[in-house]
Amino acid sequence: MTPGQRCCERVYSSSYPGHTCGNPAKMEHEGKPYCGIHDPVKRAAREAASKAKWDALWKAKTERWAEEKKLEERRTACELACQGVETHDLAPGILLRYMRGI
């Protein structure tokens, strides 16, 4: 890398064609100069960390939804049992019809 080189990354902010980043280059990747922000290796690591974070959040959400659905089914089964609905009618598939009001 030669001194004074600038980052070659194309930045798309408010203008359509975008512009070259132009920050002082700190490293070279596959023969091209990049600044610290656009360093492809660091960037890939940041993106992987971000994806892992969102994947964990999504997993927690889907688990919570599944748990809430189970609780809702149990609540509905209890209410229906109190209304005298037969136990065999409270099986999950049949219970779902009651929950949907069919």
Ligand SMILES: [Zn+2]
């Ligand atoms: Zn840059």
